[in-house]
Amino acid sequence: MTVDLILKGGKAALSTGVIEADISIDDGEIVSLSKGLEKNEERKADRVIDCKSKLILPGGIDFHVHLMDLGYADREDWKSGTESAAAGGTTFVVDHGQTNPPSTSRKNLLEIKNAAENKAIVDFRINGNITSENLDELEGLVEEGVTTFGEIYMAESIPELETVQTGTLLEAFEKISSLDCLAGVHAEDRQIVSHLTEKLKKEGRKDPSAHLESRPSIAEELAVFKALLFARTDDLPLHIYHLTTEAGLELIEEAKRNGRDVSTEVTPHHLLFESEDLEKQGPYLKCNPPIRTAKNREALWRGLRKGTIDMISTDHYPLPKSEKEIGWGDIWKAGAGMPGVETRIPLLLTYGVKADEISMKTFLKVIAENPARRLNLYPKKGTISVGSDADLTVVDLNEKTEISAEELHTKCDYTPFEGWEVVGVPILTLVRGKIVMENGEIVPEPGHGKFF
Numbered sequence: 081m082t083v084d085l086i087l088k089g090g091k092a093a094l095s096t097g098v099i100e101a102d103i104s105i106d107d108g109e110i111v112s113l114s115k116g117l118e119k120n121e122e123r124k125a126d127r128v129i130d131c132k133s134k135l136i137l138p139g140g141i142d143f144h145v146h147l148m149d150l151g152y153a154d155r156e157d158w159k160s161g162t163e164s165a166a167a168g169g170t171t172f173v174v175d176h177g178q179t180n181p182p183s184t185s186r187k188n189l190l191e192i193k194n195a196a197e198n199k200a201i202v203d204f205r206i207n208g209n210i211t212s213e214n215l216d217e218l219e220g221l222v223e224e225g226v227t228t229f230g231e232i233y234m235a236e237s238i239p240e241l242e243t244v245q246t247g248t249l250l251e252a253f254e255k256i257s258s259l260d261c262l263a264g265v266h267a268e269d270r271q272i273v274s275h276l277t278e279k280l281k282k283e284g285r286k287d288p289s290a291h292l293e294s295r296p297s298i299a300e301e302l303a304v305f306k307a308l309l310f311a312r313t314d315d316l317p318l319h320i321y322h323l324t325t326e327a328g329l330e331l332i333e334e335a336k337r338n339g340r341d342v343s344t345e346v347t348p349h350h351l352l353f354e355s356e357d358l359e360k361q362g363p364y365l366k367c368n369p370p371i372r373t374a375k376n377r378e379a380l381w382r383g384l385r386k387g388t389i390d391m392i393s394t395d396h397y398p399l400p401k402s403e404k405e406i407g408w409g410d411i412w413k414a415g416a417g418m419p420g421v422e423t424r425i426p427l428l429l430t431y432g433v434k435a436d437e438i439s440m441k442t443f444l445k446v447i448a449e450n451p452a453r454r455l456n457l458y459p460k461k462g463t464i465s466v467g468s469d470a471d472l473t474v475v476d477l478n479e480k481t482e483i484s485a486e487e488l489h490t491k492c493d494y495t496p497f498e499g500w501e502v503v504g505v506p507i508l509t510l511v512r513g514k515i516v517m518e519n520g521e522i523v524p525e526p527g528h529g530k531f532f
Contacts, residue, residue, distance in 0.1 A: 081106075081111075081124065082106075082124045082125070082126070083104045083105060083106040083111060083124060083125050083126070084105055084106050084107070084125070084126050084127070084513055085104075085105040085106075085125060085126065085127050085128075085129065085470075085510075085513065085515075086102055086103065086104050086105070086125040086127075086128045086129070087102065087103040087105070087129050087131045087136060087472070087474065088102045088128050088129065088130055088131060088132075089102065089130055089131055089132040090102075090103070090131025090132065090134045090135065090136045090474065091134070091135050091136065092113065092136045092464050093135060093136065093137050093138070093440060093444055093464065094463075094464055094465070095441070095444060095445075095449060095463060097441075098135070098440065099113075099115075100115055101113045101114065101115055101136075102114050102115065102116070103136065103464070103470075103472070104125070105470040105510070105513045106513070107513065108469060108470060108512035108513040108514070109467060109468065109469060109470055109512075109513065110464065110465065110466055110467065110468050110469075110470050111466065112466060113464070113465075113466060129474075129508065131474055131508075133476070133478065134474050134475065134476055134507070135474070135475050135476075135477055135504070136464065136472055136473075136474050137169065137425070137444070137447075137448070137464075137472065137473050137474075137475060138444065138447075138448040138449070138462055138463050138464050138468075138471065138472065138473075139169065139170065139171025139172065139202075139448065139461075139471030139472055139473055139509065139510070139511065140165075140168070140169050140170035140171065140172075140424065140425050140447045140448055140473065141170065141171070141172040141173075141174075141391075141447070141448050141451035141452055141455070141461065141462060142165065142170050142172070142173045142174065142393055142394055142396065142421055142424065142451075143174045143319075143345060143391055143393040143451045143454065143455075144174060144176065144231075144321055144322070144345060144347075144393035144394060144395050144396075145161065145165075145173045145174065145175055145176070145393075145394060145395075145396040145421055146175065146176055146178055146395070146396060146397045146398075146417070147161040147162070147173070147175045147196075147396075148179055148398075149179060149192070149195045149196070149199070150179035150180055150181065150191060150192060150195065151179050151180025151181070151240075152179065152180065154400075154491070155398050155399060155400065155491060155492070156396075156398045156490060156491050156492070157195070157199060157491075158195055158196045158198075158199035158200045158526075158529075159199040159200070159201075159526045160489060160490055160491045161173070161396070161398075161421065161490065162199070162200040162201045162202045162204070162529055163201060163489040163517075163522045164396075164419075164421050164422040164488060164489040164490040165202050165421045165422065166201055166202050166489075166509045166511070166516040166517040166522065167422050167488070167489045167506065167509070167517050167520065167522070168421055168422035168423060168424060168425055168426070168506060169425040169426075169473035169475065169506035169509055170202065170421055170422075170424065170425070170473075171202050171203060171461075171471035171472075171473070171509060171510070171511045171516075172202060172203045172204065172205075172451075172452075172457075172461055172471065172532070173202060173203075173204050173205075173421065174204070174205045174206075174207060174228070174451075174455070175192075175196070175204060175205070175206050175207065176206075176207045176209070176230065176231055177189065177192055177206045177207050177208065177209055178209065178231075178238060178240050178241060179192060179240070180240055181240075182209045182240050182241055183206055183207065183208050183209050183221070183226070184208070184209045184210075184211055184214045184217060184241075185214060185217045185220070185221070186217065186220035186221060186223070186224055189206060189208065189221055189224050189226065190224065192206055193206060193224070193225075193531060196529065196531065197527065197529070197530075197531060198526060198527055199526040199527065199529075200526070200527070200528070200529025201511065201516050201522065201524050201526060201527075201528045201529050202511050202516065202528075202529050203461075203471070203511060203512070203529050203530045203531075203532055204529055204530075204531060204532070205225070205227065205228075205455065205531065205532055206225075206226065206531070207226065207228045207229060207230055207231075207264070208221040208222075208226040208228070208229045209229065209230075209232075209241055210229055210230075210232045210241075210244055210248070210252045211241065211242055211244070211248075212242065212244070212245065212248045215248075215251060215252060215255050218255055218256065218259060219259060222259050222261060225531060226261070227261055227262060227455070227456070228261060228262040228263075228264055228319070229252070229256050229261060229262070229263055229264065230262075230263060230264025230265060230266075230319065230321065231264050231265060231266040231321045232244050232249065232252065232263060232264065232265045232266065233265075233266045234249065234265055234266060234267055234268055234269065234270060234303045234306070234307070235266065235268035235269060235270040235272075235273045235274075235295075235299065235303070235368075236270065236273065236274065238416075243270050245270075246306075249306075249307075249310060250310055250313075253310050253311060253313070253314050253316050254313075254314050256314075256316060257314035257315060257316040261317075262317045262318070262319055262454070263311065263316055263317070263318055263319070264318075264319040264320075264321055265303070265307045265318070265319070265320060265321065266321050266322070266368070266369075267300050267303035267304045267307055267320050267321070267323075267328065267369075268295055268299045268300055268303050268368070268369055269298075269299040269300075269302040269303045269306075272295075272296070272298065272299040272302065273294060273295050273299055276293065276294040276295070276296070277294040277412075280293060280294055281412065286409065286410040286411055286412065287411060288358045288359075288362040288363060288365070288366065288407065288411050289355070289358055290411055290412075291366055291370055291411045291412070291416075292355055292358065292370040292371070292372070295368065295369055295370050297324075297325040297326075297327055297328075297372065297376065298327070299369075300323075300324060300325045300327070300328045300369055301325060301327040301328050301331065304320060304323075304327075304328040304331045304332065305331055307320065308331060308332075308335050308340070308342065311340075311342070312340065315341075316341075317341040317342075317343075318340075318341065318342045318343075319342070319343045319344065319345070319454070320332060320342070320343070320344040320345070321344075321345060321393075321395070322345060322346065322347050322350065322369060322393070322395050323344045323345065323346050323350075323380065323383075323389065324346075324350050324369045324370070324371075324372050324376060324380070325372065325376050325379070326375065326376050326379035329344075329379055329380070329383045329388060329389070332344050332388060333383075333386075333388045336388065343390040343391070343450070343454055344388070344389055344390055344391075345389065345390065345391045345392065345393040346380045346383070346384065346389050346392055346393075347392070347393060347394055347395050347420065348392065348394060348420055348423070348424050348427050348428060349365070349367065349371065349418060349420065349496060350369075350371065350372070350377065350380060351377060351380055351381065351392070351431075351432075352377075352427065352431055352497075353365055353371045353377075353496070354371060354372065354373060354374045354377050355370075355371055355372055355373050355374075356374070357371065358371065361496055362407060362408055362411070363404045363405065363406070363407025363408060363411060363414035364404050364418070364494060364496050365418070365496055366404070366407060366411065366414050366415070366416050366417075367395070367397075367416050367417055367418060368416045368417075381437050381438070384432075384437075384438050384442060384446060385437075385438060385439075385442065387442075387445075389446070390445075390446065390450045390451075390454065391446045391447075391450045391451045391454070392424065392428060392446045392447060393451070394420030394421050394424050395417065395420065396419055396420045396421040396490075397416075397417025397418060397419070398417070398418075398419040398490050398491060398492035399415040399417055399418070399492065400492070400493060401493045401494045403415040404494065418492075418495070418496055419488070419490050419492040419494075419495055421490070422488050422489060422490060423483055423488075423495060423497050423502075424447075425447065425473070425475070425504060425506065426475070426481070426483075426502040426503065426504045426505045426506075427483075427497065427500070427502060428443060428447065429443070429475065429477065429502070429503060429504035430501070430502040430503050430504060431502075434477075434503065448461075448462040448463065449462045449463055450462075455532070457532060461532075469512050469513075470510050470512060470513035471510065471511055471512065472508075472509070472510045473506045473508065473509045473510070474506065474507055474508040474509075475503075475504040475505065475506050475507065476503070476504070476505070476507055477503050477504050478503070479503060479505065480501055480502070480503055481501070481502055481503070481505045482499055482500065482501055482502075483495060483497045483498060483499065483500045483501075483502060484498065484499075485498055487520075489522065507519055507520075511528060511529070512530070514528060516528060
């Protein structure tokens with residue numbers, strides 16, 4: 081049998097362990113995993129790539145990105161954002177549809193989807209969004225392929241979407257449950273955040289730490305508790321985005337022990353930075369929820385090791401440097417968010433796996449397998465196995481690189497990880513068997529990405 085491609089002599093990271101394997105790929109799928117192909121078998125491949133001493137990973141799945149093509153294409157679009165994903169070893173992204181206009185109606189969703197289908201080079205899904213005015217639109221969004229609604233903002237965060245009031249949240253959860261979909265929340269309490277923000281502004285506080293103080297841990301704890309309570313009422317599958325606190329983690333752990341269908345994620349920036357870093361990076365670390373204490377950060381790593389935290393997502397939210405720099409004089413004027421989709425995998429291989437914070441098995445689960453399961457795409461996505469889509473990335477754990485904003489493919493002109501030394505920068509990425517990135521160069525024309 082002739083095949084399209086063989087990745088030869090690499091070490092394949094399977095859920096059962098890392099093995100030496102030759103991976104044969106045909107018609108977009110993995111057709112065999114073997115060891116030591118004969119020369120005559122190699123000749124039957126259109127191309128053979130030598131992966132000796134390299135690690136082959138399942139393509140990463142990022143459950144939380146913001147690609148801002150409609151309204152904010154100067155910040156990021158589906159082309160630049162998915163090229164950044166491919167360069168970082170991510171082969172599938174879940175966009176939150178929080179553009180201008182956002183994915184609150186069938187019409188808006190189709191507009192976003194059209195932009196994605198014309199520009200994306202990795203596969204994708206798009207979430208629906210919730211407002212007090214669009215609950216009658218949810219069924220139409222589901223008919224167009226939406227399976228998750230979120231992130232639903234329980235506190236102020238971005239201008240395109242309102243903070244969802246308690247009554248609307250309860251009603252939305254009931255509706256989402258009736259549609260057999262997943263609800264995802266940005267868990268911070270609106271009243272606490274609003275009260276403390278107003279108080280700190282009246283006191284004349286404009287320093288970076290004021291933003292952290294306006295969104296304390298208890299604001300997340302209360303919001304997680306409320307979301308879990310409301311979801312229990314409707315037996316609703318729930319996802320908590322970008323968890324940051326030990327207290328929130330404990331609530332989720334208890335819910336899981338009680339058999340609740342709840343998942344959660346953490347971002348690389350909440351794992352790798354702590355509140356003391358605000359002194360040096362200031363507005364460049366401004367995000368919602370904020371960077372927290374070392375104690376909370378350590379709890380998040382424990383949550384990953386225990387399996388309470390299901391995935392590591394990036395909340396990729398690229399903003400121009402100008403919208404960050406202004407925050408040195410007044411933190412309230414700075415935008416909240418940062419890029420991350422391209423740096424996630426090398427950062428976590430370096431400061432997660434190699435630093436013994438998490439095992440390779442856990443890494444594979446939180447980067448690929450668990451997001452695929454939550455998307456109901458496993459084992460088509462999220463694993464290296466015969467019959468799965470050939471979504472793969474090849475990395476070199478022996479090659480050290482310094483992260484530099486100038487080298488990244490995003491439109492964003494900074495990264496909070498500037499100068500960080502990493503291993504495992506991807507050198508090859510495949511989406512459904514097609515090479516989309518090779519040695520840092522983007523290969524396909526826009527439009528290879530497919531809506532799932």
